[in-house]
Amino acid sequence: QVLLKQWGAGLLKPSETLSLTCAVSGGSFSVYYWTWIRQTPGKGLEWIGEITQSGNTNKNPALKRRVTISMDTSNKQFSLQLSSVTVADTGLYYCARGGASDQWGQGTLVTVSS
């Protein structure tokens, strides 16, 4: 059974960098795209971006300048960094598998507050 387990800091101050990692277990890593999605009170579900099997990334233009997505194939992990966070970045962040996301992490609540 595929399991996505994510972790990272949950409380940030404005201008800091959000950093989350997602580890994949119980299934193949190298044949899928891996995705980051967030859920905020203001915008609902918002696709942040994805990383392909070859390490290419596709990001939401609204966040593109601040987003870095990377992966560590040997450890079956992928990561999200979002720089210069503001209060508007407060929300639940999820890692997931694929464009039609059939496996999700448990979610990380990120709060940005001074």
Add this chain to the structure above:
Amino acid sequence: EIVLTQSPGTLSLSPGERATLSCRASQPLSSSYIAWYQQEPGQAPRLLVYGSSSRATGIPDRFSGSGSGTDFTLTISRLEPEDFVVYYCQQFGYSPYTFGQGTKLEIK
């Protein structure tokens, strides 16, 4: 960016009834790139249907998807008590992938 508009915002029905949830896209989409999710309180979304009409693994056959062009539908043939949660559509054909704002299914 493709905007997905779901209707109604809230749907009030009784267990055993049939539910029809709508998702309209701001421009035509291939049905191959439409997905529907169910989200229970405090949980991550769960994939129900993808490619407009294919059920994800383990999803009961009372859930079905259809549609083409700009209009897509999720149908729940006979509502069970656990179905009264929130549903989202998503398009993953054009970047940035986008979600609808959700339909809440509530018990009448």
